[in-house]
Amino acid sequence: MPVPNLTLWEEVEKTDPKFTKEYTGPGGFTGTAVNAQYLAKRATEQFGPCGTGWGYDVIEERFDIGGPLLSKEGVVLAHAQVHTLKVALWYLGGDGERKTITHYGHTPFITQNKFGSIGTDFDAPKKSLTDAIGKCLSQLGFSADVRLGLYDDIHYVNERLGEAEIERAEDKIEAKERLAAEYREWLAETLHLIGTAQSLNELQQLYKSAMRKLDLRQNDPEREAHKLKFTRAKDARKADLEDSMEGAA
Structure with missing residues (x-):
C-alpha cells in the first residue's frame, strides 16, 4: 500500500548508474559518488528551475583547525584545516509553500600526504557546497539507493x-x-x-x-x-x- 509521505522519496530514490563513480576517501574508505549536475537536474525535474522552484543559501562558512602536520623530524610544519559550509536548501512543495532543509558540507583544505608533503585544495569551498547540497537533497530521498548501500549489490x-x-x-x-x-x-x-x-x-x-x-x-x-x-x-x-x-x- 503506497505511503503518502514517501511519494517524493520513491520518485527520486533510484539513481542512473551512468552518473555515478567509485571513489576512495581518507583512510581507504570506498564508496559511490553521484554526479552533482545529475542531482541538480533531478531536483529541477521535481521542483522547477534552480532559483525559482528550489535553491540554497549559504548560512555559515569557516575553516576548522585540526591537528599538527609534522616533518620527519617531528617539527610542526602547519596544522590541518577543513573547510566547512552550512547550507539551507529550499524548495517549493506541492502546496506552493517554501520548505527548507539545512546541512553541512566538509572538505579537507590543508592536508599532508603519506610522503610528508603538505598540500592546499583551493577548490575546497566548491566541493563543500556540492557536498552540502547533496546531503540536503538526500534527506528528501534523492539517490537514496546509493546512501542506503544498495550500490554495493551488483x-x-x-x-x-x-x-x-x-x-x-x-x-x-x-x-x-x-x-x-x-x-x-x-x-x-x-x-x-x-x-x-x-x-x-x-x-x-x-x-x-x-x-x-x-x-x-x-x-x-x-x-x-x-x-x-x-x-x-x-x-x-x-x-x-x-x-x-x-x-x-
Missing part, C-alpha cells in the same frame, strides 16, 4: 542499468525485448549451474545470489515460480552432494 546495479537503458533508448520496445531475452538466458544458465554445483558451498552461493536477483525483479509476474524452481533444483542438488559425501566416507 544485482541491484545491473537492474538499474537495465532500467536506465530502457529509459534512454529510442526504441523502448526493442530494448525491453532484448533485456527480456538476456533475463531468460540468465534463468536457464543459473538453473543449470545450480543443478551441477560441485560443492555445498558453491551451491549455497549460487542459490543465494540467484534469489537476490529474483527478489529485485518485482515486475516479473513469474518471479515466485522461478524462485520455486531454483529452490527445488537446489534441494535436489544438495541431496545428491550429501549422498556423494556419505558414500565417500
Whole structure:
C-alpha cells in the first residue's frame, strides 16, 4: 500500500548508474559518488528551475583547525584545516509553500600526504557546497539507493542499468525485448549451474545470489515460480552432494 509521505522519496530514490563513480576517501574508505549536475537536474525535474522552484543559501562558512602536520623530524610544519559550509536548501512543495532543509558540507583544505608533503585544495569551498547540497537533497530521498548501500549489490546495479537503458533508448520496445531475452538466458544458465554445483558451498552461493536477483525483479509476474524452481533444483542438488559425501566416507 503506497505511503503518502514517501511519494517524493520513491520518485527520486533510484539513481542512473551512468552518473555515478567509485571513489576512495581518507583512510581507504570506498564508496559511490553521484554526479552533482545529475542531482541538480533531478531536483529541477521535481521542483522547477534552480532559483525559482528550489535553491540554497549559504548560512555559515569557516575553516576548522585540526591537528599538527609534522616533518620527519617531528617539527610542526602547519596544522590541518577543513573547510566547512552550512547550507539551507529550499524548495517549493506541492502546496506552493517554501520548505527548507539545512546541512553541512566538509572538505579537507590543508592536508599532508603519506610522503610528508603538505598540500592546499583551493577548490575546497566548491566541493563543500556540492557536498552540502547533496546531503540536503538526500534527506528528501534523492539517490537514496546509493546512501542506503544498495550500490554495493551488483544485482541491484545491473537492474538499474537495465532500467536506465530502457529509459534512454529510442526504441523502448526493442530494448525491453532484448533485456527480456538476456533475463531468460540468465534463468536457464543459473538453473543449470545450480543443478551441477560441485560443492555445498558453491551451491549455497549460487542459490543465494540467484534469489537476490529474483527478489529485485518485482515486475516479473513469474518471479515466485522461478524462485520455486531454483529452490527445488537446489534441494535436489544438495541431496545428491550429501549422498556423494556419505558414500565417500
